[in-house]
Amino acid sequence: MSLTRRVLLRASRSTWLARQLSRRAFFRRAVRRFLPGEDLNAALTAAAELSGAGLGSVVTQLGEQVTNRGEAAAVRDHYLRVLGEVRARGLPTEISVKLTHLGLDVNPKACLQDLLALAARAAEAGSFLWIDMEESRYVDVTLELFEAVRAAHAGVGVCLQAYLRRTPADLEALLPLAPAIRLVKGAYNEPPAVAYPKKADVDAAYVTLAGRLLERAARGEARPVLGTHDLPLLGRLRERALAVGAVPGAYEVHMLYGIRTAEQRALAAEGVPVRVLISYGTHWFPWYMRRLAERPANVWFVLRNVI
DSSP: OOHHHHHHHHHTTOHHHHHHHHTOHHHHHHHTTTOSOSSHHHHHHHHHHHHHTTOEEEEEEOOOOOOSHHHHHHHHHHHHHHHHHHHHHTOOEEEEEOTTTTTTTTOHHHHHHHHHHHHHHHHHTTOOEEEOOOSGGGHHHHHHHHHHHHHHOSSEEEEEETTBTTHHHHHHHHGGGOOEEEEEOOOSOOOTTTBOOSHHHHHHHHHHHHHHHHHHHHTTOOEEEEEOOOHHHHHHHHHHHHHHTOOGGGSEEEEETTSSHHHHHHHHHTTOOEEEEEEESSOOHHHHHHHHHHOGGGHHHHHHHHO
16 A cells, blocks of 8 residues: 555544644635535535436435434434435435444444335335445444345445455355445555555456456346446456446446546446446545545645645
8 A cells, every 4th residue: 555545544534634624725625526515405416417417326425433323313314304305306316324424333223223214215215225335344244234224125235345355255145135236446544464455456356356246247136336437447347247248237337426527428328327426514524535545646636726
């Protein structure tokens, strides 16, 4: 892992740095490239604009590791309202939640009940519920809760991170469910014993995992989502999809709002379903630092705003 990436990931956990930088106008300007706004209406307005361009969306309220049940219940109620708005506006929009934002650390049983409520509301709204993945210490419980909710509702998917050494085994364990899997490279600071430190190894793992999912998708036994902005990697995987008989509609590509915008539209024009991940909320600092760590070249974008 590069020094820049390590520094950015460590910075993402600094509450002092979050307070200092979040108030700086130059930093807020830089963030607006990737964040349409801090409130739900801004996110749904962006989702409607994307829909007009033939793109779907996934919205998520930024936040994690709440410290009491009241906060977690408020997050649940917020997402229930989001799904109501999605239905009322007729948007091709799904939601993605972090379990620590729903109080996983406070009360896992209550977190499960909240997930069940969200999955039921998503089904009513014609939407879909994604369960995001956080640090490696949360993988076991996240997958346990995903399987519990998936047993009750089909419209639920989970994120897997290619850089974790354990992910191939996790994927094999999930495949009998004909799962929806959003595959990403991974954006947390993990020790080498847990996650591949070298980009080449992460890329190789991603290709292998995605290939396995595409094979299942060709038989209608999985919904693979390729969550990456790596265009050469996507090119390789599209060739792999053709080789195994997975037509473009059998898999999706998810990219972040504000990144590779032209490429998102080009993929959609070629028949590949594309969804744009739209984040919103006031707790954007840790998320934004992890985005910079994923592609340290974006640091220069921030510096240009300073100048």
